[in-house]
Amino acid sequence: TIGHRGIVNTLKEVKKRFVNITEKQVTLFISGCEECKRKRSMPKSATKLVIKPVISNDFNARGQVDLVDKQLCPDGPYKFIVTYQDHLTKFCILRPLKTKTAVG
Structure with a gap:
């Protein structure tokens, strides 16, 4: 057919x-x-599916975290970059990391 x-x-x-x-x-x-x-x-x-947007009313109430792998071209001891973007303001914070494990 x-x-x-x-x-x-x-x-x-x-x-x-x-x-x-x-x-x-x-x-x-x-x-x-x-x-x-x-x-x-x-x-x-x-x-298509209707996707409801994530609504934030306060700074740092909601955000998105991502980990960028830089092991192939590290910057000294730093092999990772963690990114945090606030949902309300879209403000982005970057921090270099030596490892991706949580140290507590």
């Missing part, structure tokens, strides 16, 4: 199986397909 893959893909499959079928005929056939009409009329963003 070909499915609902658009004019170009349908035309390729039809040419593999049949002779003397034109692009105009395939276009006419697809224009009558109800499922293809629904797909074309549906906006692309409606098919």
Whole structure:
């Protein structure tokens, strides 16, 4: 089965199986397909998940932490960089680390 893959893909499959079928005929056939009409009329963003943004009301209430590995080109004893970005202000703090283990 070909499915609902658009004019170009349908035309390729039809040419593999049949002779003397034109692009105009395939276009006419697809224009009558109800499922293809629904797909074309549906906006692309409606098919994606709706993601709720993370809302912060205070500085340092929420943030994002990332660890950058610099072992291939260390800066002296520092082999890692920890980054912290505040969600409210987007302020970014960088700190060099010698190891990635927590010292307590």
